[in-house]
Amino acid sequence: MAEALEGRRSRRTATLASLAAELGVSRTTVSNAYNRPDQLSPALRRRVLDTARRLGYPGPDPVARSLRTRKAGAVGLLLTEALSYAFRDPVAVQFLEGLALACEDNGSGLLLVPVSPEADDPGAVARAGVDGFVVYSMPDDDDNFHAVLERPVPVVVCDQPTAVPDVDRVGIDDHAAMVDMARHLAGLGHRRVGVLCMRLSTERNDGFASVERQQRARYEVQRRRLAGLREGFAEAGVDWSAVPVVERYDHSESAGASAAEQLLAQHDVTAIVCTSDILALGALRHARTAGRAVPDEIAVTGFDGVPAAERAELTTIRQPTLDKGRAAGELLLDRGDRQRSRTLLLPTELLARATSGPAREFR
Amino acid sequence: MAEALEGRRSRRTATLASLAAELGVSRTTVSNAYNRPDQLSPALRRRVLDTARRLGYPGPDPVARSLRTRKAGAVGLLLTEALSYAFRDPVAVQFLEGLALACEDNGSGLLLVPVSPEADDPGAVARAGVDGFVVYSMPDDDDNFHAVLERPVPVVVCDQPTAVPDVDRVGIDDHAAMVDMARHLAGLGHRRVGVLCMRLSTERNDGFASVERQQRARYEVQRRRLAGLREGFAEAGVDWSAVPVVERYDHSESAGASAAEQLLAQHDVTAIVCTSDILALGALRHARTAGRAVPDEIAVTGFDGVPAAERAELTTIRQPTLDKGRAAGELLLDRGDRQRSRTLLLPTELLARATSGPAREFR
DNA sequence: ATGAAAGCGCTAACAT
C-alpha cells in the first residue's frame, strides 16, 4: 500500500528497455506493442503488455516520446494577466471555451502557461513543452510575448499586439466598432460624453487619461477603441480634447463603478461610453446607487456582449469571442503548408438596448 | 521574412551542442549560460547569448530538458466532460480558478488533457507530459481515470470517485449537506417533494430514476446527495420510494426546465429539490413560465452556490468551489515527503433564501 | 514480424 503510493510518486521503475530485456525482445517490439499493434502478433503483444503490468511498467514515457517525435501534443496559452485571471473574466472564459473546442477536435492538450506579471521571468514560456502558442491580448513590448516569439514554433495572436511580422492573428475591427458606437450616441443627441477605459499601460494609473496618454497606450485594443470614438464623435462636431477619459487598472465591476463616480464628480455628461461590458456594468451600478436614471438622465454603453450585459439590457458591441478562440486554435492547428501569415477579422454588431436613449436635451 | 516564418515553424536549427562547437566551449558552459548564470563569467555568458542570437538558437529545448530533469513543470487536469465543458460550467470555472491560483504560486503550468467522451482513447492521458494529475469529478470506473492511475505520478481527486487507495482527495460531505436541505424543507412542512438530479450513469437516461437506479448510480456525488435527501426526509416520515426523481444527462438550465416540467406533469409536489444550481435555475424558469408561484406554490432549491443562484435568491447549499480547486493544487504540489494519502473535506453551508418557504398546507 | 543502430537535445555529477 505504502509501496503503491511510492510507485505513484514519480519513481520510474521499469523502462521500455528493461522490459525488452526481460522479455528477450528488442525495444522496437515493445514500442510497437504500444504504438503500432498491427506490427506484431497479438500473442506477443499480449505477452508484452502482461509483462509490463507485472513489472509495473507504466507505458512509454510521454516526455521521452515527445523528444523523439518532436511533438508535444499541446498548445500553449499566454495571457496578459496571471493564469487564474483567465477564469475570472467572462470574456476570457468564452475565448478559452472556443480555443478548447479547437484543441479537442485536434486531440491537442491546452497548456496554460504560468506567467506572473510581477516576476518578469519569461522562463515559464521557454520551459513550456508545446507545439505552438496562442497569445491572448498582450500589451505591446511584453517580455513574455517576446519569449514566445523566440520559440521556434507557430504563434497565433488574439487581438493584440497587431502587426507582428509572420504571426497569424485573429481579432475584430475595434476602431470601426467604436465609430459605430459613437455614431449611435451622437445620433441620439449626445455631445457631452465621458469614457471609461481599461488600463493603458502596465503601470497603474487610476484616473483621467490625457489625450497624449491615450495615444501612447501600450494596449492596442484600447488605443483603437478610443481612436474610433474620437473619430465617430468628431463627425458630430465633438471636440475630443474636451472628452474626459477615466482609466482603471483593474478590470472589475467595482473599478467601473468607481470610475463612473470619479467621472461624474467632475463632468456633467449625458453618456458614459465604456470600453468593456464589465466596466459598463459597474457604471450602471454606480448610476443606480447615485440615483441617476439610465437611460433617461444618462446613457451607459459597453463592449463585448457578455451574458450579464444582456441581462442588464446594456447597449453594447457584441463580438464573437468564442469564435475568436476557436479560430485561433484552428489557425494554429490546421495550418497546412501555408507560408504567408494570416489575419482573420471577425464581425461585430452594435446592440442598441435599454441603457442608451435620447440625450436629456432631446427628450 | 519568409525565412523568419520558416524559422518559427518548428524547424530547429541550432542546438546547444552546435552552439558549443561554434563557440569552442563545452555544452555544460552553454547550458550554464542559460540555467546558472553565476557559474560562468559575465563576459563569456554575453558571448554565448550573443552567438546564440546570431545562430538563431532559441535556447534549451524544453522537452529535452524535461526528459533530463524528470520534471515537466505542469499539472494535468482530467475532467468528466469534453475539455471545453470546463469553461461552460460555472462551478468548473470556479474550481479551475482555484487550481490555477495554486499552480501560479508554484510556477506550474496547467495542462488541460483533451479527453473526448466518445472516443474512449485513454491515449491522451498517457501522452500528457505532466508531473501529476488533478482529477475533477469523474464517474466510477472511468477509462481515462484508470489511465491516470497507471501513470507513476501523484494524483489528487476532487469530489469523485472517493475511496481510491493511495490517492489524495478534496471534497465536501455531500450526504450531510443534503440531510440539512431535507430537514430545512421538512421543517417548512414539505412532505410531497420531487427531485431533479444530474446524470446517474454514462448512458443517457432523461426521465424518472428508480430507487434502484439511484443506488446503482455511477456518480458518487449524485448517489450521496440522493441518499442524504432520503435520510433527511425519512426523519420527517417521508417514504422515499414515493418520491419522484427526474434525471437529466445534460447539465444545463434548459435540462432543468424540462425536468421540472416532466416532474410537475405527473406529480403534485410542494418542493423541487435539485442537486445543482443550474438545474434549479432551470426549474425556476419553468415555474415562472408555467405560472407557478415560487415559493408560495412551490419551493425550489439548488446546490453549489454559484453567483447566478445568488442573483435569483435561490435557496441552496454553498460549497467552497474555489477553495476546492486551490486545495487540490496544493495537495498535489506541496506534498512534502508525506507517505499517507490525505482526504480534505471542506465545509458547506445551507443558504435559506427566497425560493423556499412554508409548504402550501402550512400557509 | 522482429531487431540493430542511431540519435532526439539536454543536464548533472564529477573532475580540473
Added chain:
DNA sequence: ATGTTAGCGCTTTCAT
C-alpha cells in the same frame, strides 16, 4: 570557471 562523461527513455529507418 570550465570541461568530461554518461545517460534521461524513447522512436524510427533500414535490415533481416
